[in-house]
Amino acid sequence: MTTERATTARRGRTGEWLVTLLAVVGALLVGAVLIAIGDERTRTAAGYFFSYPLDTFTEAGWAVVEAYTALFHGAVFNPAQTGSVWAALRPLSETLVNATPLVLAGLSVALAFRTGLFNIGAQGQIILGAICAAWIGFALDLPVGLHLLLALVGGILGGALWGGLVGWLKARTGAHEVITTIMLNYIALNLLGFLLGVPGFQRPPYGQAISETVDPTARLPLLLGGGLRLHLGLLLAALAAAGAWWLLTRSTPGFRLRAVGANPDAARTAGINVGRTQVLAMALAGGLAGLAGSTQVLGVTGSVTGSVAGTIGFDAITVALLGRNSPAGVVGAALLFGGLRAGAVQMQSVSGVPVDLVGVLQALIVLFIAAPALVRTVFRVRTGAGAGSQLALGGAR
Amino acid sequence: MSARPAGAATEPVGPADGPVVPEMVPSHQHVDAPPPPGRRLAGAGVLAVAGLACILGWGLGAGERAEAGFRVAGDTGAFTLPVPGTPIALGVAVLLVAAWQAVRGFPRRWAPFVVAFAAVCFVVSFLCWAQSGAAGAGVDITRILRASVFLATPLILGALAGVLCERSGVVNVAIEGQMLLGAFAGAVGASLAASLGVGVVAAVVAGALMGVLLALFALKYRVDQVILGVVLNALALGLTGWAYEALLQRDPQRYNSPNGFLQPIAIPLLSDIPVLGPLLFNQNIIVYLMFALIVVVDVVLFRTRWGLRTRAVGEHPKAAATVGIRVLRVRWVNVIAGGALAGLAGAFLSIGTIGTFTDNMSAGKGFIALAAVIFGRWSPRGATAAALLFGFATALQQLVGTLQTPVPVPSSLLAMLPYLVTVFAVAGLVGRVRPPAASNQPYPAR
Structure with missing residues (x-):
């Protein structure tokens, strides 16, 4: 992968793109089957399938077209909503709002991947970041600018602590990060549940499990007016992606990360402190995820609830895998999945297809991409990409 | 545990003409290498914290009720333990173990028993404390184990x-x-x-x-x-x-x-x-x-x-x-x-x-x-x-949720218990383990 000739690499890259495209198409096809199964009228028509078989297919077709149209309307552009510029931009704004934390958390997972570590703990790191950012946001009284900066830094540090702990346990005791990150996810979730019942964190009158509201001085400013939710976090995410690209490809610590990911034994022989590099990688990964949590709280929700992290931490894994662990790929994948998330809300309200369908689509896309051979068999295409799977953790763990 | 074959037959190669003198046959004795001091002291530290928690937290922090009820099963085998006497006594016992670990160090193969002893002392002390808040029905041991x-x-x-x-x-x-x-x-x-x-x-x-x-x-x-x-x-x-x-x-x-x-x-x-x-x-x-x-x-x-x-x-x-x-x-x-x-x-x-x-x-x-x-x-x-251990942690968490503890324990913190046990178990007790050599290796290799 590193020392391929330019032509092979280019052909490989077109192959990658084709596989990605076909994977998305394949996932949408399977999703269409699910939509048809879930559709009431299709099921009724299937009841008399042997009398009028065409009915079943017509009904199923309509259900699928209706659902996917709504998905597109919610994610990109809705021709029915062209009253003003703001209304026309709303779907795109929602897509970007959904993509912002996915970029950050996806970078978190990708960075760990490149070091040969599997960060399933983005969820917990997001929660810690959200807790810290929110607490600084409502408990401290600071001037504009400084307050926001401090809240963001706090969120990053909270996530970095939670992630660094995993790296430290791994380097110190050899505890497998897949286990510790998952356990720390649940611990973070319960910690959040505990804090949401503590006066001082919980919002009076203490009836609901919701935190105090973040001060306006600590909120991320909105980028567009007109009631659109797009906030400064998008630019932070773009900066983080650029930073991650620079770190991985142009800096010495990034080289160490990749060296440890490619072959820890060789890295150790070359004089790299593998344990310290792993701690650094997990702390960086945690910091990125913590920033994702901070942007959610400071940019979107303004307060913390039990579901502040949603499924971002787990979607981030699929984002990183789809983006093949490169910062640019992560941004693209996050935009795709952010669009799916934004569109799913519209899809559920218009056609009643549950939002959970997006989870199936995401998993299928990654599954198909992980097995390019399968995609090629199903669609009967030949690509120049290598024979095996494109997705693998960097080296042995 | 120790992969070294203890009595590996090493025939002493004596001079070809002379008989082998029996005294010269090296007798193999299995000797555990003493654990490194860092690891020894870390273990002692953890034990000491557990012991102190028993004494200070579960013993001196107990409520007014001076006894904790336990039952073997249903209504049979009921007995009570004095509070805060029991937690303090158990805590002192754990502290003594910790002191021995700090000074001499237990052999490696004893580790599971030492940990098990400390864990049992800790859990019993905790249950004594948890019941000292108000009069209750007592803890049914069979029921916890069955739930586990x-x-x-x-x-x-x-x-x-x-x-x-x-x-x-x-x-x-x-x-x-x-x-x-x-x-x-x-x-x-x-x-x-x-x-x-x-x-x-x-x-x-x-x-x-x-x-x-x-x-x-x-x-x-x-x-x-x-x-x-x-x-x-x-x-x-x-x-x-x-x-x-x-x-x-x-x-x-x-x-x-x-x-x-x-x-x-x-x-x-x-x-x-x-x-x-x-x-x-x-x-x-x-x-x-x-x-x-x-x-x-x-x-x-x-x-x-x-x-x-x-x-x-x-x-x-x-x-x-x-x-x-x-x-x-x-x-x-x-x-x-x-x-x-x-x-x-x-x-x-x-x-x-x-x-x-x-x-x-x-x-x-x-x-x-x-x-x-x-x-x-x-x-x-x-x-x-291991699964039984996690089951027990969950059963304990559910039980304590029903007890009136002297200081109310938030259910969220209790719910962390099985996950915390897992992290401690994987990080503290297991450490570096060797999975099957070919796991996650595709076959035939690329």
């Missing part, structure tokens, strides 16, 4: 699934997803067929199908197995979540109302044995299956030709192939069997416990099972013991 076995059942089954897969060289991170789909298929199958038995079978089949997916992508398409497992979990979560919203919620009568749940079956005579009877012989059918499966997996893995082949394939597939073992076939069978086991664990969650399916009802149990596999060092017995 009950709660550990899905974990044990999931862990056995993990052991089978990993011993054949396939990492199974998808236990969680297999459980979830099993729970779903169990509830839906039992509802559609109006029979819990059909539900159990449906769950096993669903789990096995997930196993087929895992085997297909891992063995045929050679996808990285850890990634594959995570993706399959996401797939199972998405599918069941979608079906839950699209079908089960809209027509619960038809899809999600099994006819009750699997009731405990008391085995005549055996269930009347005090303590052990209710613990082992008055459980539901899946628990009995679990007992049998522990033995079956253990015997199959270590006493049969198939097990030898499985382990060979998991350690060195190339060597196994050289002697004529069909590597991929062995892996396929083990992965599918593992999926079926995890599916059964799923059936326990839905129709074995509450009857209906709820969204994401496996809630991380598959991952705890995975931790139990590692904690138990890839052996069925070890994994079972």
Whole structure:
């Protein structure tokens, strides 16, 4: 992968793109089957399938077209909503709002991947970041600018602590990060549940499990007016992606990360402190995820609830895998999945297809991409990409 | 534990002409190397903290009630322990152990017993403290243990699934997803067929199908197995979540109302044995299956030709192939069997416990099972013991939730307990472990 000739690499890259495209198409096809199964009228028509078989297919077709149209309307552009510029931009704004934390958390997972570590703990790191950012946001009284900066830094540090702990346990005791990150996810979730019942964190009158509201001085400013939710976090995410690209490809610590990911034994022989590099990688990964949590709280929700992290931490894994662990790929994948998330809300309200369908689509896309051979068999295409799977953790763990 | 052969026969090479003098034969004595001071002191530190917590927290922090009630079972065998005397005494005992560890250090092989002693002292002290707030019915020991076995059942089954897969060289991170789909298929199958038995079978089949997916992508398409497992979990979560919203919620009568749940079956005579009877012989059918499966997996893995082949394939597939073992076939069978086991664990969650399916009802149990596999060092017995430990932590958490403790303990903090135990177990007690050498290695190698 590193020392391929330019032509092979280019052909490989077109192959990658084709596989990605076909994977998305394949996932949408399977999703269409699910939509048809879930559709009431299709099921009724299937009841008399042997009398009028065409009915079943017509009904199923309509259900699928209706659902996917709504998905597109919610994610990109809705021709029915062209009253003003703001209304026309709303779907795109929602897509970007959904993509912002996915970029950050996806970078978190990708960075760990490149070091040969599997960060399933983005969820917990997001929660810690959200807790810290929110607490600084409502408990401290600071001037504009400084307050926001401090809240963001706090969120990053909270996530970095939670992630660094995993790296430290791994380097110190050899505890497998897949286990510790998952356990720390649940611990973070319960910690959040505990804090949401503590006066001082919980919002009076203490009836609901919701935190105090973040001060306006600590909120991320909105980028567009007109009631659109797009906030400064998008630019932070773009900066983080650029930073991650620079770190991985142009800096010495990034080289160490990749060296440890490619072959820890060789890295150790070359004089790299593998344990310290792993701690650094997990702390960086945690910091990125913590920033994702901070942007959610400071940019979107303004307060913390039990579901502040949603499924971002787990979607981030699929984002990183789809983006093949490169910062640019992560941004693209996050935009795709952010669009799916934004569109799913519209899809559920218009056609009643549950939002959970997006989870199936995401998993299928990654599954198909992980097995390019399968995609090629199903669609009967030949690509120049290598024979095996494109997705693998960097080296042995 | 110690891989060094203790009495390795080293024939002394004497002078060729002279007789070997008996005194010159080196006598081998097994000597444990003393643990390094850092590790020794760290262990002592942890023990000391536990001891101090017993004395300061559970002893001196106890409420007004000067005794804590315990019962062996039901109304029999009731006894009370003085509070705060008991926690303080136990804490002092743990501190003495800590002091010995700091000064001399226990041999490595004693470590499990030392940890177990400290843990028991800690738990008993904690239960004394938890009851010192207000007069209560006392802690029924048999009931906690029975709940531990009950709660550990899905974990044990999931862990056995993990052991089978990993011993054949396939990492199974998808236990969680297999459980979830099993729970779903169990509830839906039992509802559609109006029979819990059909539900159990449906769950096993669903789990096995997930196993087929895992085997297909891992063995045929050679996808990285850890990634594959995570993706399959996401797939199972998405599918069941979608079906839950699209079908089960809209027509619960038809899809999600099994006819009750699997009731405990008391085995005549055996269930009347005090303590052990209710613990082992008055459980539901899946628990009995679990007992049998522990033995079956253990015997199959270590006493049969198939097990030898499985382990060979998991350690060195190339060597196994050289002697004529069909590597991929062995892996396929083990992965599918593992999926079926995890599916059964799923059936326990839905129709074995509450009857209906709820969204994401496996809630991380598959991952705890995975931790139990590692904690138990890839052996069925070890994994079972680890799963029982997690089951006990959960049972304790549920029990304390019902007690009136002197200081109210928030339920969220209690809910952390099993996960904290897992982290401590994996990080503190297990440390660096060696998985089967070929796990997550595609075969044939690229």
